[in-house]
Amino acid sequence: MRQITTENNAGIVSTQNTKCQIIGILEDGQQSLSQQAIDYLKTADLLIGSPRFMDAIQGLLKDEVKKQDFSGKIMQVPNWVQTALEQNKQVVVLATGDPLCHGIGSFLVKKLGSESCHLLPNLTLFQVVFSRLGLAWQGVRISSIHGKDTGEWSINAPFEHGMRDLLEDCRTNDIIACYTSPKNSPARIAQMLSCEKMQDQFEMLIASRLTKSDEQLTAWLGVDEVIKQSYPNPNLVILKRIKPIKNNVLIGVADADYMQRKPDKGLITKQEVRAVSLAKLQLRHNSIVWDIGAGSGSIGLEAAHLCPKGRVYAIEKNPADFEIILQNLAQSSLSNYHVEQGKAPDGLDAWENADAIFIGGSGGHLTGLIELCLSRLNIGGTLVMNFVTIENLNIAIETLKQFKTVEWHFIHLQISRSKPILNMQRLEAENPVFIISASFIKDNNNG
Incomplete structure (x- = not known):
């Protein structure tokens, strides 16, 4: 690396290695730069940035x-940077605004090390737009879909979809500022909100070509209006909530609040059984959860509410029930839940290893399914199974007995609900349910 020699006020001479200069710049170019940034640019041997x-x-x-x-x-x-530094060249990387705010800065520091990088941040574009609006921005959630084309959003999109984080930000914040890109445009954001039935919850403001002579800021617009429009690039979007965040019940949602297929009493894990099963799962805020044989989706959807920083993967073989789950998902205000139509174990190999697994239906392959689930259960995780037949209970117990490192227990849950009779109340029994909980034996020496 090139050596730079400097002399301080005490006359002490020091030598330091050249670092990659990561400089923030705005659309008005040189006018946005400090004298220090200009001095670095004048001596640059390699300049990296957008044209x-x-x-x-x-x-x-x-x-x-x-x-x-x-x-x-x-x-x-x-x-590129490492090669140039090894050749004693002065390297400058240009980045929009503050390079550490959804920019290339953190990526380069991680790859090159902080000792090889020197950052000169500029104003973020969000600071600029909020100053134009005269609004404080310390409580703003900053998000980004700047990058590769994410494709349009759809209900039950896969977890890797590039707009999922923005959707979660919209569900949990009152004002969001979002970097866009030509493909991931304001209209695409508006379309996502409309798809999730959130179009009446937000107003949108689009700021285009900030600090340029042709800078544009729209008024606060309705989501449906933004869907139909295109805006000059580069631009960013401010989303302002106009309806309060939905205050969802986290556990024990009433059975009647779920869509469900009803040949008899409804194919749903009943409220009381659901609450006990979720308690047995030992969920945490960031748990990865599997829901196998999802039925109406009630267990997995409530698990997703209880694990806001986690993810829930669900699978259901029945096409009619799968469609019902999608309807329940659409009204759930959740972004951390994904369901697939299929018969387990097909497709489970693509899922993350789980912290909690619920089996509500096995499709006749219970033994193999238990073995697979235990092989994919993280240390400290729990497998919970619900059965209404003694035969399936016995299969599960005999399977679990084969695992010497697994401890398990089961409970028999019998619920009766009150029913009116004349001016009095009687009890009507629900189907009894066996709930098995299994986890790996704890090593008391290692926690």
Whole structure:
């Protein structure tokens, strides 16, 4: 690396290695830069950034500077920087606003090490737009869909969908500021909110080409209006909640509040059984949960409410029940739940290992399913199974006996509900349920 020699006020000479200079810049180019940033640009041997920013400061650069466009090549930037530093070259990376706010800065620090990076942050574009609006922004949730094309949002989209984090931010915050990209546009955000039946919960403001001479800020617009429009790039979106956040029941939702297939009493884990089963799962705020044989979805959906930082994977073989789960999901205000139509164990290999697994239906393959679930259960996790037949209870017990490192127990739960008779009340019994809980034996020496 190039050595830079400096002399302080006491006359002490020190030498330090050159670092990669990661400089924040705004759309107005040189006007947004400090003198320190300008000095670094004037000595740069390698300049890395987007073409629009490199062109904006062309007059500051040496004639022999090498310019490298990182559009679509972000993963290659650390290698470019490292190679140049090893050749004692001065490297500058240009990033929008504050490089550590949804920018390339944190990526480069992680890859190169903080000792190889020096950051000169600029204003974030959110600071600029909130200053234009005269609004305090310390309580704003900052989100981003800036990057590759996520595709349109749909109900029950896979967990890896690029807009899922933004949707969760919208569910849990009153004001959100979001970086966009040409493909992941304001209209796409509006379409997502409409798909999730949230179009009446927010107003949107779009700020385009901030700090440029043709800067534009819209008024506060309805979601349905934004769906129909396109806006100049680059832009960002402010989402302001106009209806209170829905205050959902976390556990013990009334049976009648779920859509359910009803050949008899309804194919649903009843409220009281559901509450006990969820308690046996030993859920935490970040638990990864499996719901196998999801039925109407009640167990998995309530688990998702109880694990806001976790994820729930569900599977249901019956097509009619699968459609009912989607309807229950649509009214649940959840972003951490995903259900698939299929027969377990098909597809389970693609799921994350679980902290809690619930089996409500096995499709006639109970022994193999228990063995698979135990092999995919994280240390400290719990497997819970509900049965209404003695035969399935016996199969489960005999299977669990084969695992010497697993401890288990079961309870018999009999619930009766009051029913009116004339001016009095009687009790009407629900089907009795066996609930088995299984987990790995704890090592008392290691916790």
